[in-house]
Amino acid sequence: MLTAILIMALGAIVLGAALGxxxxxxxxxxxxxxxKIEAILPQTQCGQCGYPGCKPYxxxxxxxxxxxxxxxxxxxxxxxxxxxxxxxxxxxxxxxEKPKQLAIxxxxxxxxxxxxxxxxxxxxxxxxxxxxxxxxxxxxxxxxLCVKPCPVECIRMEPIAEKIDNWKWKYPVFEIKPAxxxx
Amino acid sequence: MLQRLFKxxxxxxxxxxxxxxxxxxxxxxxxxPRLVVxxxxxxxxxxxxxxxxxxxxxxxxxxxxADKWVSAAVHAPTSGTVIxxxxxxxxxxxxxxxxxxxxxxxxxxxxxxxxxxxxxxLEPERVREILRDSGVVGLGGAVFPSHVKLTPAASxxxxxxxxxxxxxxxxxxxxxxxxxxxxxxxxxxxxxFRDLLRPKRVLIGIEDNKPExxxxxxxxVEALGENFEVVAVPTRYPAGGAKQLIRVLTGKEVPASKxxxxxxxxxxxxxxxxxAWRAIAFGEPVxxxxxxxxxxxxxxxxxxxxxxxxxxEVIALAGPKADTxxxxxGGPMMGFDLPDLSAPVVKATNCIIAGSPALFPPPAPExxxxxxxxxxxxxxxxxxxxxxxxxxxxxNFGKAQEYNLFDCIECGCCxxxxxxxxxxxxxxxxxKSEIWSRERDKNMADAAKARFEFRNERDExxxxxxxxxxxxxxxxxxxxKKPAPAETPPAPAEAPAPQTVDAEAAKKAAIAAAMERAxxxxxxxxxxxxxxxxxxxxxxxxxIEKRRAPLQAQxxxxxxADAAQTQNSQKDQQ
Numbered sequence: 020m021l022t023a024i025l026i027m028a029l030g031a032i033v034l035g036a037a038l039g040x041x042x043x044x045x046x047x048x049x050x051x052x053x054x055k056i057e058a059i060l061p062q063t064q065c066g067q068c069g070y071p072g073c074k075p076y077x078x079x080x081x082x083x084x085x086x087x088x089x090x091x092x093x094x095x096x097x098x099x100x101x102x103x104x105x106x107x108x109x110x111x112x113x114x115x116e117k118p119k120q121l122a123i124x125x126x127x128x129x130x131x132x133x134x135x136x137x138x139x140x141x142x143x144x145x146x147x148x149x150x151x152x153x154x155x156x157x158x159x160x161x162x163x164l165c166v167k168p169c170p171v172e173c174i175r176m177e178p179i180a181e182k183i184d185n186w187k188w189k190y191p192v193f194e195i196k197p198a199x200x201x202x
Numbered sequence: 203m204l205q206r207l208f209k210x211x212x213x214x215x216x217x218x219x220x221x222x223x224x225x226x227x228x229x230x231x232x233x234x235p236r237l238v239v240x241x242x243x244x245x246x247x248x249x250x251x252x253x254x255x256x257x258x259x260x261x262x263x264x265x266x267x268a269d270k271w272v273s274a275a276v277h278a279p280t281s282g283t284v285i286x287x288x289x290x291x292x293x294x295x296x297x298x299x300x301x302x303x304x305x306x307x308x309x310x311x312x313x314x315x316x317x318x319x320x321x322x323x324l325e326p327e328r329v330r331e332i333l334r335d336s337g338v339v340g341l342g343g344a345v346f347p348s349h350v351k352l353t354p355a356a357s358x359x360x361x362x363x364x365x366x367x368x369x370x371x372x373x374x375x376x377x378x379x380x381x382x383x384x385x386x387x388x389x390x391x392x393x394x395f396r397d398l399l400r401p402k403r404v405l406i407g408i409e410d411n412k413p414e415x416x417x418x419x420x421x422x423v424e425a426l427g428e429n430f431e432v433v434a435v436p437t438r439y440p441a442g443g444a445k446q447l448i449r450v451l452t453g454k455e456v457p458a459s460k461x462x463x464x465x466x467x468x469x470x471x472x473x474x475x476x477x478a479w480r481a482i483a484f485g486e487p488v489x490x491x492x493x494x495x496x497x498x499x500x501x502x503x504x505x506x507x508x509x510x511x512x513x514x515e516v517i518a519l520a521g522p523k524a525d526t527x528x529x530x531x532g533g534p535m536m537g538f539d540l541p542d543l544s545a546p547v548v549k550a551t552n553c554i555i556a557g558s559p560a561l562f563p564p565p566a567p568e569x570x571x572x573x574x575x576x577x578x579x580x581x582x583x584x585x586x587x588x589x590x591x592x593x594x595x596x597x598n599f600g601k602a603q604e605y606n607l608f609d610c611i612e613c614g615c616c617x618x619x620x621x622x623x624x625x626x627x628x629x630x631x632x633x634k635s636e637i638w639s640r641e642r643d644k645n646m647a648d649a650a651k652a653r654f655e656f657r658n659e660r661d662e663x664x665x666x667x668x669x670x671x672x673x674x675x676x677x678x679x680x681x682x683k684k685p686a687p688a689e690t691p692p693a694p695a696e697a698p699a700p701q702t703v704d705a706e707a708a709k710k711a712a713i714a715a716a717m718e719r720a721x722x723x724x725x726x727x728x729x730x731x732x733x734x735x736x737x738x739x740x741x742x743x744x745x746i747e748k749r750r751a752p753l754q755a756q757x758x759x760x761x762x763a764d765a766a767q768t769q770n771s772q773k774d775q776q
Contacts, residue, residue: 062647064654072654141653160650183242186296187639188631 052081059100061092064140065162067114072140080105088113092161120161120176122154128173135165135174208453210446212582213438214615216372216535218411222502223375223494228383230506231519233280233307237510238290238546239265240302244339245346246272253303254737257284260314262487265303268334274347275337279489279508282307287737293513293531293548297541305510316485321394326352329398329482336481337488337549342366342377342442342471343532345550348478351468352398361466362452363401365392365475367408367415368435368442371533374553376492377472379504381408381415384476385422391475393428394482399468403431405451406472409441410434439535440613444469446582458609493547495520497530497555507547514543516554528557535614569622577616577626583609587616587626594633599640602633610634 056077063073068089070076079085080101087101091114102109124135124144131149143159146152154165166174179185242248249266253259259278266276282305289299321329330349339345354360365388369377381388396404406423408416413434420432435441435450445456448467456462462469473492480486489509493516496502500521507516517529530537531554540554577587585606593602607630616626735743 057651060647061643062651062654064650073651140657141650142657143653158649158653160646181296181298183292183294183296183298183300185639185642186294186298187635188295188628190632191625191628 050078050081053077055104056080056101059093059097059104060090061097061160063092063160063162065092065160065164067091067162086110086113091116092119118178120163120178121156121159122161122163122165123175123177124153125173125175126151126153128171130171132170134168134170138164138168140164206453207433207435208450210441210449210582211584212580212615213440213446214580214618215437216439216618218437219373219496220375220378220411223373223496223504224378226501226503228379228492228504228506231508231511231516233309233311233508234511234515235307236285236512237279237282237305237307237508238302238512238544239276239279239305239510240290240292240300240546240548241266241276242292242300243276243345243509243549244274244337245344246270246274246350248301249273249276251287251301251303251737253278253284253287255284255286258282259284259305260312262314262316262485262489264335264487268347271334272347272350273334274339274349275335275487276303277337277487277489278303278305279510280305280307281310281312291542291545293540293545293551295538295541297545302510302546318485319482321397321482326398329394333478333481336477336486338474338478338481339488339549340471341473341477341488341491341549341552343536343550343552345548348470348474351463351470352395353463354399354468355463355466358464358466360399360401360463360468361403362448362454362468363392363396363399363404364444364448364451364467364469365395365404365406365430365472366442366444366447366469367406367412367419367472368447369412370409370437370439370442371535371537371553372439373496373555374494374533375496376494376504376552378412378415380473380476380492381412382418385415385418386426387479388419388472388476389422389426389428389430390483391477391479392430392470393426394478395468395470395475401468404429406430406432407435407441407447407451408432409437411437439615440582440611443582443611443613445611458606488549491547491549491551493551494553495556496553498523498526498558498561499556507551509548510546512544512546513540513554516547517543517556520556522556523558525558525560526556527559528562530555530557530562534562535618536612565625566623568624571622571624574621576619576621580615580619582613582615583611585609587630590633591624591626591629594629597633597636599633599637603637607633607637 053074054077057074060073060077066072068076068085070079070085076085076090080087087105087107088098088110090097091112093101094116095112098112099109101107122143129146129151131146131151133146133148133152135152136144136146140162141158141160143155144152144165145155161176161179163176166176241251247269250269251265252267253263253265258281259265260281261278263278264275265278265284268275284303285306286304288302288304290302290304291297292300292302294300319329319332324332330352333349333352334347338348340348340351367377367381369375392404392406406419408419410416416432416434423430423432433451435447440446441450444462448462448465448469449455452467454465454467456465456467477488477491481488490506491509492504493507494502494504495516499517500523502520505516505519513529513531529540529543531540531551532538533553534555537553537555571588571591573588575588577591578585581587583606587610589605590602590607590610593599593605594607599607610627610630612627612631614627617624617628620626
C-alpha cells in the first residue's frame with residue numbers, strides 16, 4: 020500500500036518537474052496565432068478597425084475581443100481567410116469595400132505644415148516645414164490617415180488605375196445568349 | 203551522321219494552314235505616315251526615352267535606352283520628327299496604353315551612321331552590350347533580351363546550342379520564309395552565338411513540313427563551311443516550344459527549377475540569329491521584322507514591316523475580306539484578339555490572322571468537365587490540366603501552384619482537345635496573373651509592416667531621447683539655481699553701449715557668415731534625385747526654375763538692403 024503511494028508520488032514529482040522545466044525552457048514568445056492573423060491583414064495600418072494598427076487588431080481578434088469583419092482594406096477576401104484560420108463564421112464586411120487607393124497631394128495648395136507627414140504610418144510622405152510635401156507612390160498603402168489632418172484639404176484619394184504592369188487576365192465568363200428559336 | 207531524335211510527350215496536330223502565305227516572297231511594306239514605337243517591347247525593364255517632342259530622328263537612332271541589364275534598347279524605324287512621347291494603345295490583350303514615341307516620317311529613310319563590328323576581336327562582354335543596345339531580343343514571340351541568354355553558365359559546360367526554326371504554330375510562316383530567303387544571314391548570326399557560348403554542337407531544328415527551308419539552311423551551312431547540323435524534326439505542335447525542341451534534339455529535359463544553360467543547352471529563334479548578325483555585321487539595330495499576314499485576306503503573305511506601324515495599315519496590305527470580324531496577333535493556339543487596331547506592330551508581332559466566323563467558328567458552350575483525361579494526354583509538360591482547372595476555377599491558387607501551374611507554357615493543347623470545350627488556358631492565365639498580383643500585394647504589405655515598425659521604434663526612441671534631454675536640462679537648472687545667489691551680482695555699470703553695439707555687430711557678422719556658408723553648401727551639394735527623370739518631369743522642373751529665378755534675385759538683393767537700413771539706424775542712434 021505504502022509503496023504504491025510512494026511510487027505514485029514519485030511519479031507525480033518527476034513528471035511535474037519535467038513539465039515545469041519544459042514550460043520554462045520551451046516557452047513560446049508571443050502568441051503564434053497573432054502572427055498568423057497579422058499575415059492575413061493588409062498592413063495598411065489605417066486604424067479603420069478601431070485599433071491603432073494591424074497588430075493590435077490581430078491581438079484583439081486572437082483574444083476574441085474583436086470581430087473578423089472590421090478590416091475594409093482586407094475586403095471580403097480577408098474576412099474569408101480569417102474565418103478559415105479561426106474556424107469562425109464568414110460575416111459580411113462591416114463597411115463598404117473600396118478599391119485600392121493612393122493619396123495624392125495637390126502640390127500647388129500644400130502649405131508645408133508637416134501634419135500629414137506626422138500622420139503617415141509608413142513614412143510615405145516626404146517634405147519639410149514650409150516646404151511642399153509629396154507622396155511616394157510606391158510606398159503609399161492608401162490608409163487615408165493623411166486626409167483628415169490636412170488644414171487646407173489638399174490631399175485626395177484616387178483609386179489605383181489599371182496599367183499594363185498590374186493588368187490581370189479576367190475570370191473566364193461567357194455571355195449567355197438567348198437560344199435561337201427553330202424556324 | 204544520322205541524328206537520333208527524341209520525343210516529347212503529348213502535343214497535338216492541328217491543321218497547319220501554312221500554304222497560302224508561303225506562295226509569295228517576303229515583300230517590303232511601305233513606310234507609313236506615322237509610327238508609334240512603344241518603349242517597352244521586351245521582357246525586363248522599361249527603356250528610358252532619349253528623345254523629346256520636336257527632335258528629328260534618323261533611321262536606326264536609339265530612342266529608348268536599356269535601363270538595366272535585363273532590358274533592350276529601342277530605335278527609330280525610319281527618319282522623321284518626334285511629334286509626341288505619350289501613352290498610346292499597346293499590342294497587348296488588355297488594350298491599355300503604354301509609353302510610346304510617335305514619329306512623323308519624312309519618307310527619306312535616312313540612316314544614322316552605321317558601324318560594323320568584328321565580334322571575334324571584341325570582348326564577349328562588349329558584344330553582349332552591342333546586342334543589348336541594338337535591341338536584339340527573342341523574335342519567336344517571347345521577346346526575352348538575347349544578350350542575357352548569351353552568358354554561359356559558369357559551372358556547366360555548354361554542350362548544345364539549339365536554333366529554333368520549328369515554327370509549329372498553324373498559319374505562321376515568317377520564320378519559314380526567312381530561312382528560305384535569308385539562310386546565309388541566319389547561319390552567320392548563329393556563328394556569332396556559337397562564338398559567344400562555345401557549345402560542342404550546334405543543332406538547327408526545323409519541322410519536316412518545311413522541306414524548302416531545311417534545304418536552304420543546309421545549303422547555307424555548307425556554303426559557309428560551318429559544322430552546324432540542320433535537323434528536320436517531326437511536325438507536332440508545340441515542337442517549337444524551347445523546352446520541347448531541346449527535348450527532341452538533345453534528349454535533355456529541363457526541369458522546372460532550372461534554366462536551360464544549367465543543363466548545358468541554350469535555344470534561340472532563327473529570326474533572332476538573323477537580327478543579331480545585322481546588328482554586328484552592319485550596325486543595324488532591330489527596327490523591322492517579318493510578319494505573316496494570313497487568314498481571311500485577299501493576299502496572304504509575309505511582309506517586312508517597320509516596328510511601330512499601326513495594325514490597320516498592316517492589315518490593309520493584305521486586304522481583309524468583307525466578313526472579317528476579328529484579328530488575332532500570334533498564332534491561333536497562343537495568340538490573342540487585338541482589342542484595338544491602332545496598336546502598333548512590335549518585336550513580338552510574328553503573325554496577324556484575320557478571322558471570320560467561317561474560319562474561327564464561335565466557341566461551343568462550355569460544358570462540365572467529365573474527367574476524361576484527354577488534356578493530360580495532350581499536355582507537352584506532363585501536367586494535369588483538369589486538376590489545374592478545378593483549382594483555378596475555384597480560386598484555390600495555393601493548390602494550383604502545388605500542381606505546378608507555373609510550368610504551363612499556355613500552348614493551348616489542352617483547350618484544343620477538350621471534348622467539353624472548356625477554355626482551360628484562359629483559366630490558367632487568370633490564375634497566374636491573380637497569383638502574381640497577390641505576390642505583389644504581399645510584398646507591399648511586408649514592406650509597409652517593416653516601415654510601420656521602424657517608424658514606431660523611431661518615435662519611441664525620439665520620445666526617450668527628449669525625456670532624457672529634458673531631465674538633463676532640469677538637473678542642470680537645479681544645479682545652477684543653487685550656486686547663483688552665492689555669486690556676486692552681475693551688471694557692471696561701466697560703458698555698456700559700445701560693447702553691446704560691438705556684440706551685436708559681431709553677432710550679425712557671424713549670422714551673415716553662417717548664411718554665406720549655408721548658401722555655398724547648398725550650391726555645392728548636387729541634387730541627387732534628378733537622374734532618370736522623364737522628359738515631362740524635366741520640363742516641369744525647368745518651368746519651375748524659371749518662375750523661381752526672379753524671386754531668388756529679389757531675395758538676394760533684400761538682405762543687403764536690410765543690412766544697409768540697420769547700419770543707418772545705428773548711425774542715427776549714435
